[in-house]
Amino acid sequence: MFHSFCSLPGTLMVISLLSIVYGALRCNILAIKIRYDDYEVSVHPLAYLCVFLWRGFEIATRVAVLVLFSSVLKVWVLPVVSANFVLFFLHPWVLFWSSPSTLSMCLEYLKQIYLKNCICLSYKLLNFPPP
Secondary structure, three states: OHHHHHHHHHHHHHHHHHHHHHHHHHHHHHHHHHHOOOOOOOOOHHHHHHHHHHHHHHHHHHHHHHHHHHHHOHHHHHHHHHHHHHHHHHHHHHHHHHOOOOHHHHHHHHHHHHHHHHHHHHHHHHOOOOO
16 A cells, blocks of 8 residues: 555656656757747757756756755745745746846746746645644
């Protein structure tokens, strides 16, 4: 019973990691094609594999560091995440006030930051032991 319960979150984490890595791979390839729009860019399957592995290890390392940080330094998680939320919440407004950018771009950036911080906070709140 315990083995089947533990394998489900692990499977979901692997599927989520593969999905994020595939999205990052597509964004990288699209950015390369946009950057070199004047040229015909063809990406070989081996290059796809290399970028996929690179992004996979990069994202897995970031997740591992976040998990280790939140499990070792439990007292510091809430202040660090709160400071991160406040700083990244103010950043688009500072950019908006200092440049002639549109309000919709600023709001889109705020939505992304809000969702990322909600995911981090919900992960930490789910892992707090009951009192």
